[in-house]
Structures are given as C-alpha cells and as structure tokens.
Amino acid sequence: MTLIRVEHVDKSFASRHGSISIMQDISFEVKDSDFVAIVGPSGCGKSTLLRLIQGLDHPTAGTISFRDQKIDTVCPQMAMVFQSFALYPWLTVAQNVAFGLEALGWAPERIESQVERYISVTGLDGFQEAYPRELSGGMRQRVGLARALAVEPAVLLMDEPFSALDPLTAESLREEVLQLWRDPQLPPDAVLLVSHNIEEAIQLADRVVVLSRRPGHILAQVEVDLPRPRDRKSSAFYDLTDRVYSLITEGGSAMASKTRPEGAPSAG
C-alpha cells in the first residue's frame, strides 16, 4: 500500500534576484514497509523535500499525498528525527518524549504509559529523569527517536540523523533504527531517510532516490537488494556505492551545463 506519493513537485523560493528553483519535477512513492533513502549533494533540496512531505511547507507546484489524502497541513502520521536532536534542554528525557503527546491532547495517564513504552524500546530506561546535557550524543538521539516514535507514526522521517554522531555511535543507532522498523509490533511502518552519506543510504535502505545538484531532480532510484547486516567491504556493496556516486557527480555536472534560467516555474 502506498503511504506517501510525491507527484511532479517543484519548489522555488522568492528572493531579491527573482525566484530560485530548489527542486524540479520530483516524483516518487513510499510504500508500506519501505525503507527509502534520499541522497544528493548539499543544497539539492533534500531537507526541504522532507519538510514538504511532512506538511511543514508547501510545494510551488505538484502534489504530495499521504494514503491518498493531499497533505496541506502538518501530517500527524509522520514524525521527524533531526540531525541536531532538537531536544528541550530544560525538560527531562521523559518530558521531552511526552512533549508531542501533550501537544496532541492525550490524557495524562495515557501519556505516561506511552512514554514508558517508548523509553524502553529505544533503550532509555534509567535515563527518564536525566536532562539532555547529561547525555552523550547517542543517548540524545535516542530521545529524539523515542519522541518521534511515541506518536506512533506510520512513517518516520529522518533528516541526517546520524551526521552529528561519532562513527561508532552512528553504527549502533543505524542498526537500532533497522530493528525498530522491522519489528511489526512497533512503529514506524516505513522510514524515509535523508543523508549526504551514500554508504549509509546503501547500508540501510531498500531503495535510494538519487537527487542531482540544485535545482534537484531525480537522477535514478536505485534498488538495494543485499542481505542485512550489509558488509560495506563486499564487492556488491562497493558496486552500488560507485554507481550512486557516479550518478551524482556526472548527473550534477551534466545538469550544471544546461541549467534552466532561474525563476522559470512558479505556481502564482
């Protein structure tokens, strides 16, 4: 079943020098139990695309729908994990996890049991009363994860969630996200990950959407059919990495030579 459908999406921003096109004609789908990664060079609009999908911003043209419903406001079936963790420093771990549920107007007893559940599944027991400043980066990102999962989203959106972490910590959390995604008892049903790290995308995802340089358009959707855990040193892994890398470098420069005049597409 298709959860997210992105159809012919353009996004441009107005500036003093006219309209600047961020992405053009983006179309792809995220189905139930998909793990999809979006990769591309900096500035290709990866993070903007996630914001559009969650309904935090609107496309200039094209449509985005969730379960065939057009998204025009923040979609409660999706939750985001951020690179910067985005925790409230004055709240404890438990209060941070409860935050989204309070915003949804849940009853206090229901919030309490939900918070307990998601603190436990993300490995945060024992840290309920801790403040973010007391935690390592890895534990902070678990709080970000617990907070996102506590609303039981169908789709977990992740914006460079491992980029601010040291390599060992990132390795651990990547594997835990896979565990959560694969567990049928737990949300999410699908994950949409944005990363500038091609290896990370291939290590995690079933499908990698490759974006070009700005204005971002889709160069290819690469299927990753390798058993997990994936060996980054295997030749099959290397071939896929190489293919995506070539797509980005070649696709980017080819595009640069025939960049459309800025300010072309506009809905208004």
Added chain:
Amino acid sequence: MPTTFPKCNPTEMMGLLVLLNSHKGSEDVALLADDLDLEIDEIFPALEFAEVLQLVKVADGRATFTDLGKKLVGGSIRDRKAIIRDQLRKTTLFKTLLRALESAPEHTLSDEDLGQIVSLTTAPADEAVQNIVNWGRYADLFRYDADEHRLVLTRRSPAARAGPGQSRPPSSPGNSEGGSPSGAKAAPPAPSSTELRTSIVATATS
C-alpha cells in the same frame, strides 16, 4: 573480571559490536577500525569495554565474539540491555556500588560518596565518575538525580540477592553516613571506605 573501565559510552560499545557482527563476528582489529575510517586507537576503548563485559575476546590482533557477545547482538535493544546489566553486576566496581546503595540510607548516595567509591577502582576524575554513572543508568541498575546530585538505587535492582555480600565476612555495624538507615532495616550498614578498599582488594585477588 578486570576493573579498569575505559572511557566509552554504551552506545559506542554497541556500535563496535554491531560493526563486528557485520564482519561475521570475527575480524582483524585494524580492519574493523578501517571500516569506519577510524584510527585503531579510536576503537580501543569500546573494544576494551566489550572485553571487560566478556562479550569479545581479542587475541593476536583479532577481535572475536564470545558466545555471550553473539547472543547479545542477536537480541533486541531490551535483551541487550539485560545482558549488559548482568555483566556489569559481575564487575568489582558495580558490585561495590550496588552494595553501598543497598546499605545506604534511603538507598541513596551523594556525589561525594559516589566519587569516593569510583575512585577506589578507577582514576578519580569527574569524567570517570560520569562514565560509570552513565553505564549504571544505561543498565538500569540505579538512577541519578541531577537536581539533588545523588545516586539512587533502582527499585527492581536485586543486588541484595545477587550481590556480593554473601561470600564475604559480615561487615562491622555502624559508621553509616547520613544518620540512621531508616529504609535499610534488613540491609547491612554502609561500609566505610576502608572496608570498600578491603573488599575490592579481596575480589580483585580472588
């Protein structure tokens, strides 16, 4: 079990185990580091901690899972935590800490008590203390109240049953810090630091 605790947090150690698992459970240490574009010494603390917890064995520059380590990576996030809890409990430092918490008034230790106990087995730096508190919290053996600056025993921690007390001669009464141990009727009184030192030496040499 050795009592040197390298500076490393639980998530980092788990990262190393996940990495080793993607190398089929046994790999040259240099190649493991290379896989994450790290220098070899950057993975040592995680590797050493995994050795302390008897999850990995290192011989001839090659790291290999123990049976327990294999079991751990095959488990869920919660199962892993339970294994780490059991393994930490076997270390001298955590035995000592849990015994102190069991016997302390209201099962609570101040920062000062805590620093003293940790300094008996590792370098007495704030970092070392934080590191140990972090592991104990991760394994849900105790919690730390940052507002009150105190370490508190987690309710379900059955340190009294599984604790080190039984195998040792009974400690002398009295000398518990902070007045009468109202919440510790059945528990032994708080050991003095000399006693702790003795018990650590006893365990370390046994």
